[in-house]
Structures are given as structure tokens and as C-alpha cells.
Amino acid sequence: MKFAKITAIFGISVFSCMSVYASQNPFMINANQRDFQAQQNNKGKKHLTAESVQLPSNARELKSVTLTFQNLDGTTESKQLKVDKTIDWHYPIKITQQEAIRNISKRYFSLNDFEFYMEGKTFVISSPKHRILRHFLLANPTTIVVDFSRDKGAAYDGNIGTGEKYYAKVGVNAKSNLYRVSIELDGIYQYTLKSAKNNTHTIQLR
CATH class of the missing domain: 2.60.40.3470 (Immunoglobulin-like)
Incomplete structure (x- = not known):
């Protein structure tokens, strides 16, 4: 049985988290500056809202998802999320940064x-x-x-x-x-x- 691995490359904006930590640690100002510079350099890139991938008709289980992301210093890292759940291949798999409604029926x-x-x-x-x-x-x-x-x-x-x-x-x-x-x-x-x-x-x- 085949399983799908999804790889997405995107820049991470950590301004919100960094600003909180900076208020507690004044030495984080340099990291904040680097983050701001990275945001300026990436102005031409669209911010991630949602991406989706359609799996083949013989897919039945999603075993894992791998995210490859770029850091502030330009290096790349990957993190793997173990899923191991059954899927319906009719519906695309989506990656999004929006906080989703958890229960559509009850809102x-x-x-x-x-x-x-x-x-x-x-x-x-x-x-x-x-x-x-x-x-x-x-x-x-x-x-x-x-x-x-x-x-x-x-x-x-x-x-x-x-x-x-x-x-x-x-x-x-x-x-x-x-x-x-x-x-x-x-x-x-x-x-x-x-x-x-x-x-x-x-x-x-x-």
C-alpha cells in the first residue's frame, strides 16, 4: 500500500513569538532585527494561506507529513509529523496557517x-x-x-x-x-x- 509524503517549503514568520520572548529577554533584539530583515527580503513572496495536494485513487492511509522550512539564516530543516490515519482519497490534503474551525457542525x-x-x-x-x-x-x-x-x-x-x-x-x-x-x-x-x-x-x- 502506498502512502504519501508531503513536502512544503515556506518561510516562517516568528515575529509574534519573538516579540513576547524579547520582552522577557533584552538580548533577543538582534534576533528580532534578523527576522525583520528576512521579512523585508521575502516581500516578493506570497504569505502561506493554504496549499493542497490530491492523492491518487489507490491511497488509503496517510502515514506521515514532512515539512521542509527555511530559517532566518537561510538554512533549511525538515520536520516529520507522524499521522498513520486512514484517508478518503476523493478529498485533497491541505496545509494551512489559518486556525481552523474545529467542529463545523457546532461552529x-x-x-x-x-x-x-x-x-x-x-x-x-x-x-x-x-x-x-x-x-x-x-x-x-x-x-x-x-x-x-x-x-x-x-x-x-x-x-x-x-x-x-x-x-x-x-x-x-x-x-x-x-x-x-x-x-x-x-x-x-x-x-x-x-x-x-x-x-x-x-x-x-x-
Whole structure:
């Protein structure tokens, strides 16, 4: 039985992780500078969003995935991920840097320390580690913004497109002293936000 090995070469951007460590270790400034220079040198290259490969019709199991990546100093390394799971060859294998929705049927997903759930016009944010500070609405595009205490949390900047109606895009961005959750809507709505004692916050559109 054949198995597939996928090799992808891409540059790694480690700015988010490096910036957190740099705040704790001042000697990391040179590494940050090298990372910035590498990003400038790679400006002509597209950032990885998603790549896919179609396996042959006789493929039944994916044994491993090998990723070959280029470091800041130009050297290359490879890491192998053992998979050893059955597959349906009809569907392509995808590699992506987006944080995926974990359960499509129930619309659960996470970004950093925040868990999200959405169903229809209801959107729930769970933030056990962070207190809600305020929330407000922005226009063009219509976006609900919810600020949380950062409490020495790690640097983070990420977002995900849901592909669903009502709540089109969700992002979490670390500011100097807070985390900002931005929820982009697919149209113009009013909303209510109710908080529970367990740091769960429910948004309802109307």
C-alpha cells in the first residue's frame, strides 16, 4: 500500500513569538532585527494561506507529513509529523496557517486564549483567563469590538473567516494592556451582550 509524503517549503514568520520572548529577554533584539530583515527580503513572496495536494485513487492511509522550512539564516530543516490515519482519497490534503474551525457542525473554534461558539444570530465568547473591559460597535464594516484584560498574556495577532452568515470574521489582537476581540458582521445589525459569572459572554444580533 502506498502512502504519501508531503513536502512544503515556506518561510516562517516568528515575529509574534519573538516579540513576547524579547520582552522577557533584552538580548533577543538582534534576533528580532534578523527576522525583520528576512521579512523585508521575502516581500516578493506570497504569505502561506493554504496549499493542497490530491492523492491518487489507490491511497488509503496517510502515514506521515514532512515539512521542509527555511530559517532566518537561510538554512533549511525538515520536520516529520507522524499521522498513520486512514484517508478518503476523493478529498485533497491541505496545509494551512489559518486556525481552523474545529467542529463545523457546532461552529466551535478558538484563537489564542479565547474559545468561540456561534449558532445563527448567537455568538458566545469564553475567556476564563481574561476579564471583559468594554464593548462597542464600529461601522464600515460593521464590527463588534470586545476588549479584555491582557493580564500578562502572550502577544498575539490572528483572525479567521468563518464562511458563515451574520458573523463573517473573528480576530484577536494583543494591545499594550488588553486583548481586542473584533467580530466583523456581514451586514448592519444592533446587538446585545450579556456576561455570565464564568467569564462567558453571549452576543445576540437583532
